[in-house]
Amino acid sequence: MKKLMLASATLALIAGSATAEEVRVYNWSDYIDEALLEKFEADTGIKLIYDVFDSNELLETKMLAGGSGYDVVVPSGTFLQRQITAGAFQKLDMSKLPNMGNMWDVVSSRTEQYDPDNAYSINYMWGTTGIGVNLGKVKEALGDDAPIDSLELVLNPDNMAKLAECGVHMLDAPAEMIPMTLKFLSEDPDSHDPDVIAKAEPVLTAVRPHIQKFHSSEYINALANGDICVAIGWSGDILQARDRAAEAENGVEIAYHAAKEGAQMWFDQMAIPADAPNPDAAHTFLNFIMDAQNMADASNYVYYANGNLASQPLLEEDVIGDPAIYPDAATLENLFTTTPYPPKVQRVVTRMWTKIKSGT
């Protein structure tokens, strides 16, 4: 009997379960208000299975291996572009997405760089890569006029030597750190020329001895606890650290700045895998997310900006009014985007990154 049940369950899975509607969503960790998930099930009657990941690399490996079983996934811009080329996604059926009209052209015109005509994806959230500081400790180390909104703070060895004592973390992501360093050198941050990329190496090697760790998520806790005083990280993550520290009332005051020299802007895009078992339900989910109220609820919860214009009147003042989340027009002008490295250049970049980190 048990065997029979198992067999029929497998069959139902293979058949794509045409009757019992469900949708499997694979999103970044800590990236949605859980109440929205319940609301989706209540509104549509579709069963929602929600899993999380914490790195684009992990998601990409699943997408390229195929048969992930997910209906909606959330890669970032450059990763999305590469996966579209590999044939990992299906084109969106616009007739099933009436809420498409809510999207914001400021964002969608930029995401076209990764996804021409936005044919495969919708924007979920976007943000910048910048500098998070523990105001008290940094001012103690560098004085009251510490350049907390400038790359001078983290790429100038003199400043870094003084900060090393209280701890500096950098993202373990060459695709973020190398464009940032090139921007500091007034080079094209999106350069794919190995000779230009190589110019970033001596700058990073010079500050390397003062960096405690390269990691892409630990800095949230480390900043909030006061274990470190400076982190290069993603806007929403550092704002989360700021709020955690404020809640803990531990005397730690965190501030986030997109570097004034120019900061990288990134986009997390929702897309439907080519082999998604439930593409119809996936479209229903995307349309639900693009609803103005739902998107506003999501941003109010995670402190990231979204690509939905209609949601903006519904955002809380501490989200829409915070220039760290919604930069003003001048800062927005100053943000740059990058495109994926071709495989040969990617290898050069990874190798250089290993050399910077480990000295080998």
Add this chain to the structure above:
Amino acid sequence: MRRFSLIAVPYIWLLALFLIPFLIVLKISLSDAALAIPPYTPQLDFAGGWDAVKTFFADLDFENFEFLTTDDLYWKAYLSSLKIALISTGFTLLIGYPVAYSMARAAPEWRPTLLMLVVLPFWTSFLIRVYAWMGILSNEGLLNQFLLWSGLISEPLTILNTNAAVYIGIVYTYLPFMILPIYSALEKMDDSLLEAAEDLGCSRTSAFWLVTIPLSKTGIIAGCFLVFIPTLGEFVIPSLLGGSQTLMIGKVLWEEFFNNRDWPVASAVAIILLLILIIPIILFQRNEQKQREAEDQ
């Protein structure tokens, strides 16, 4: 027939869980990276018939293995992993042997409890235990707070994100794998042998070195292998406890696979890792066999 089926079970096990995955990885290591699903080429296409299979094999080459020799990163990572694995195995033995020895010397009614205590940590997820060490070793962690409180140090020690933390993590995690085989060898030991040695004029210390150690040799060797082999390819402990300067082949493998998205080169790295592990095992087995033959004569 019955005997044959008895022998067949381990061989089928080996075939399904070792040889077939190994051949798949070997096949990928001879392919080229591609931006496709799956991300390498050529693909084996049985539908194309014999010709397709022939072109498939013609497209395979050893390019990726040659590539590994062009960059010193790889052999340095292998060497550094070997060093970390050897040193941690040494420390595990130094700590594990006295523990196993005192367990085997304990009163028989205590032994099951002691054994239980060694196995008990396995009831908690390995990952959670490594995370707990992050809490203990960090700058604001339990260890530093205790040392500061006791006045032994005035500045917190930086242990987390260094090689020292990696050694602590590895020795802690793999200690039971060292204790258990040594304990089982020591427990079986006949105490009258020690009495005989003392009757023949051996001091207690020399009896330990001349009788106890040789008799527990099988346990020591089994324990060392159980610790050394998984440590060599260890990824989780160095990535959670180690710093960026901790170079281990497991991390290099991860980078090839996830950052460079180069499954073929990642597979080549894995194949070489396997060869590094297999050679000492074969040498060890040869040695064992020779000894057995010598004893039989």
